[in-house]
Amino acid sequence: MSLINPNDTLERQNEKLLKIADSLMRRVEYGTSQSGAAYAQFERAALLEKRVRERTLELERTLDLLHDANAQLARANDETEAARRNLADAIETISEGFALFDPQDVLVLCNSRFCRDFKDTATELKPGLPFDSYVDRVSRSKYLSLPETQDRNAWAKMRRKKHTERRVMFNVRLVEDRWLQVSEQRTKNNGTVVLQTDITDIMRTERQEQAKLRDKQTRMIRATLDHLNQGVCIFDENAQLVGWNQKIGTLLSLPARRLRIGATFVGLLDDLDDEYEFTRGIDRGSFRRWAVSDGLRQPISFEVQRGDSAILHIFGRAMPDRGFVISCTDVTAEREAAQKLYELNEILEQRVMERTLELEDALSAAERANASKSRFVAAASHDLLQPLSAAKLFMASLSDKLDAPNEQAVLSKAETALEAAEQIIDALLNISKLESDGLSFDIRPVALREVFDPLRDEMGILAAQKGLRLRILDSSLVVKTDPSYLRRIVQNLLTNAIRYTDTGRVVVGARRNGESARIEVWDTGPGIAEEDQNSIFEEFRRLDTKASNNDGLGLGLAIVERACARLGHPLGLWSELGRGSCFMLNVPLAHDAELSTRNKTINASPIGLTQAGLIALLVENDPQLRRAISILIESWGVSVIEAEDAESALDLMDDLQISPDALLLDYQLGDGPTGTELYEELTRRLGRLPCAIVSAERSTHLRQETRRLEIELLLKPLDRAKLIEFLQSAALRAGI
The missing domain is CATH 1.10.287 (Helix Hairpins)
Incomplete structure (x- = not known):
């Protein structure tokens, strides 16, 4: 307690x-x-x-x-009170209305000038007043002047919306033509400072300045125009002059008394001397009509030339008030420079033309040399194929007569050597044809099985001899290409794959690849290094340096590349060392093609000809080849009537007065008619007979000609099986 x-x-x-x-x-x-x-x-x-x-x-x-x-x-x-008094004194000394609202939009303090012009509201503005109440009081004030299209509630809504922005500035109109500029800024604590500035004097001064603006603008425009390097004149909607500079009078040589306010465009145009020549597609009349037109004026640009001394560029453009402005520029120096450049360009063009002609001559010479080379290769191939064909036929005739195994072996080796030589000549001929400009292709729908099936039989034997597994997959795709060249491409790729594959297998197939068929040839060979994948398509280039000439001279892939390029079939290659390679080419598909598949069974033996008693007319200008063919077909029981050229054949038919069962006609028969022309003449004399044109020429023209005449074409060196097929067909047609 x-x-x-x-x-x-x-x-x-x-x-x-x-x-x-x-x-x-x-x-x-x-x-x-x-x-x-x-x-x-x-x-x-x-x-x-x-x-x-x-x-x-x-x-x-x-x-x-x-x-x-x-x-x-x-x-x-005491210090706080002193600071408050100092702050109050400070904002009181500001010539603008000042008010501070806290972060809760409550009025903290304001000076006596704040809303002073709103006399019916100023007494209500005290600390603690919310911002919305402040806006409501101002919007209801009778001293606030609003446009007729805006009511006070809309103005208050607009004012509150502006308050949401961080920085605001706008003008408020009061009665008695007074104006306030109101600005708002945020403080660091998110308060608001409102400033009201009396801009009445500024607005009134601006209004006065606007009243003087026309005269001032006129003076400014004149001063600006006088400093331009161009001559300028301005016309109103009535084509009367309202502004110009001194340069226009100097350039056009117009007297000063003519350049005055109100001068008409037509009068000024008439004052121009006749020595002014209108160029570049316009004349005085067109210029006059453009200026006095009441419609919409399009920009106009042209040149006038005063004698030989000056060239002026005139440009006219319409203005929004329907008036127009015309500018005049002295372009004499530019035109003289352009003329000099033109002359220099003419000289350069002449030099370029001379150089071009020289290059064209060189190109023509190169093309002639290339054409000569192609003709030489074709002619040499044809001349080489003639004796080669005769040798093969002699060998074929001997094969039925020799029974000794050693003799048959020697004969087989000789045939192999001849076939190798034939392949080389054929490859050179193909390359020559593919490089020529006149080559044309027989593009048509081709079923891939028609290409794959014969190759399966032919290449299967070659693959089996090396112990390789060859698989050619069936395909139902139909492509659009030249069938003979496509077969040659696939055959060369297959031959190349088998030749360089020691163990494993070779696979050929086709798969759909969008709008094309992608033919692929796979092998399990040694593969091709990346740095060698471009060079393998060069002529006479073989990566296997140990291979003999019997394995080819490296022309197969060169033919493949050129044929694919000319046919437009993209060629691709994938290869990896130690794993193998894949050559692929894309061939466009043939849509809705109607193909008739022909299954021909070729009887490679002359069974039946011996008993047929067939008579054949053989016309061949090469004696050795003619004799070889005769010996061969006579060994089959066919009677042969020989002739060297067309003239001797016709004479022989007239002398014998017989009609042969078959015609074997060489295409090139020297200086006389060709084999096809001889056939047409024989048809007129003897009627239609089974005929085969024998030729080493592989041109498209010859193929089209034989197709037109509906006769066979047997290419040199002659294929024994195809010759037998033709003779058997002739025997059937003759009913023998």
């Missing part, structure tokens, strides 16, 4: 303690008890006095601290 109320002030507590101490002292001094209890009470009183003294000292220190705190608080209040 405490003797002092702690809620009392320090002064009151000290006063109570003093009274308690005094009361205790009196009781001790005048107590009735004379015993030792009195002394004990004295001691307690002394101790109590000591505690009171200590408490008193603590209270005095606390009072001192309190007095210091009160003094500091008073000074802080």
Whole structure:
């Protein structure tokens, strides 16, 4: 229990303690008890006095601290009040209306100029007013002047919307033609500072300036025009002059008295001397009609020449007010430079033409040389094929007469050597044809099985001899290409794959690839290094240096590349060393092609010809080849009538007065008629007879000619099986 109320002030507590101490002292001094209890009470009183003294000292220190705190608080209040007064004085000295809203959009303070022009609202603007209330009061003020198309609620809505932006500036119109510019900016604590600036004087001055603008613009335009390097004149909608510069008078040689406000375009045009010549597709009349036209004027540009001294470029353009402006530029120097450039260009073109003619002569010489080379290769191939064909036929005739195995072996080797020579000559001839410009192809729908099936039989034997597995997959795709060249391409790729594959297999197949068929030839050969994959298509290039000439001279892939390029069949190659290679070519598919598949069974033996008694007319200008063919077919029981050329053949037919069962006609018969012309003459005399044209020429023209005459074409060297097939067919047609 405490003797002092702690809620009392320090002064009151000290006063109570003093009274308690005094009361205790009196009781001790005048107590009735004379015993030792009195002394004990004295001691307690002394101790109590000591505690009171200590408490008193603590209270005095606390009072001192309190007095210091009160003094500091008073000074802080004084400083705050002074700062507030200084801030109020500062914003009061601003010549603009100032107001500060806190982050909650509550008015903190404003100066007396804020909304001073809204006299019916200014008294209501006090700290604590929300921003929306401030906008409502201003929008209802009678001193606010709004357009007729805008009401006060719409203006208040617009004002609140602007307040959501971080930086705002707009003009407010007041009554009595006064204006305020209101701007808002955000403070760092997201408060808002609103400034109102009286811009009445500015707006009135601007209005006055606008009244003077026409005269001022006129002066500015004149000053600008005078500084231009071009002559300029401006006409109004009535084609009357309203502005010009001095340069226009100098360029056009117009007197100063004629250049005046109100001068007509027609009058100025008539003042131009007759020595001004209008060029570049326009004349005076057209220029006059353009200027006085009431419709929309299109930009106009032309040149006039004054004698031989000056060339002026005139440009005219319409203006929005239906007037027009005309500019005049002296382009004499530019035209002279252009003329010099033109002359220089003529000289350069002449030199280029001379150089071009030289290059054309060189190109023609190169083309003639290339054509000569091609003709030489074709002629040499033809001349080589003639004795080669005769040799093969002699060998074929001997094969039926030799029975000894060693003789048959020698004969077989000789035939192999002849076939190798034939392949080389045929390859050279094909390359020559593919490089010539006159080559044409027989493009038509071809079933891939017609290409694959014969190759399966022919190449299967070659693969079996090397112990390889050859697989040619059946395909039902129909492509659009030249069948003979496609067969040659696939055959060369197959031959190349078998030749360079020692073990494993070779696979040929076709798969649909969009609108084309991709023919692929895979092998398990040694593969081709990446740096060699381009060079393998060069002539006489073989990667296997140990291969003999009997393995080919490296012309197969060269023929493949040229044929694919001329046919437009993209050729591709994938290869990896040690794994094998894949050659692929894309051939376009033939849509809705009607193909008639012919299954021909060729009887490679002359069985039946001996008993047929067939008579054949053979016309061949090469004696050795003629004799070889005769010996061969006579060994089959066919009677042969020989002739050297067309004239002797016709005379022979007239003398013998017989009609042969078959015709074997060489195409090139010297200086006389060709084999096809001889056939037409024999047809007129003897009627249609089975005929085969024998030739080493592989031209498209000859193929088309034999197709037109509906006769066979047997290419040299003659194929024994095809010759037998023709004779058997002739025997059947003759009914023998």
